[in-house]
Every structure is written in structure tokens, then in C-alpha cells.
Amino acid sequence: MIKKILSSKIFTVFTSLIVILAVLSIIGLDNKRNIVIDEIKGLEAKIADITSNNQHIEKFLAYFKSSAYLEKEARMKLNYKAPDEKVVFVLKDRNTNTVTTNSSGPLLNLSNYQKWWNYLLGK
Secondary structure (H helix, E strand, O other), X not given: OHHHHHOOHHHHHHHHHHHHHHHHHHHHHHHHHHHHHHHXXXXXXXXXXXXXXXXXXXXXXXXXXXXXXXXXXXXXXXXXXXXOOOOOOOOOOOOOOOOOOOOOOHHHHXXXXXHHHHHHHOO
């Protein structure tokens, strides 16, 4: 009886369908697995980026807490100077006149080709 069931066409079709469904299920799971792996890689990249940003922020915080930063801010905003320093102010003179000279005075009356001729001949 079992030999008859195993050799029947219905059993062959039924087992073939089960095998096909199992293969399709495995393929579908593989696609989902690839999607999950891609998402994990993206999340790991974000984690690395955030970790890098946190390290930069920690460096900034350490700098802001340092005495060098406090001294710099005191110098800039409160005009702080150390007791052994001398302060010198340098002001720009606003009354200086700039003199412009026109060295190409005689060339103004020449035509373009004459200017090129003089330029090429070195005159």
C-alpha cells in the first residue's frame, strides 16, 4: 500500500509542490536577510558617524573648560592683560592719500595694433 502511494502521480505532484514552496520560501528569506544586512550596515555607519561627532564635541568641551580658552575669552571680551604684559595699540592713519600715476600716458592715444606692436617689440 505504501509503495502504491509513493508511486502515484498525486503524491509526486504534492511533493513537488512542497519542494517548490520550500525553495521559494528559502529564496524569500534570503532576500529578507540581505535587506536586514544592508540596514545593519547603514546603522553601523550612522553609529560610527555619531561616535566621531561625539569625540569632536568632547574635544570642544575639553577646550571650553581649559584655562587657555578662558584666558582667550577674557582677553577678547574683557580686555584682560597679564601683569607682565605691555599693550600696544596700532591705529590705521585715515589721512593718508594714495597717489596714482599713469605711466602709460603717451600710449593712450595709440590704436590697439600700435600698442601690440610696441609690446611685441619691447618698446
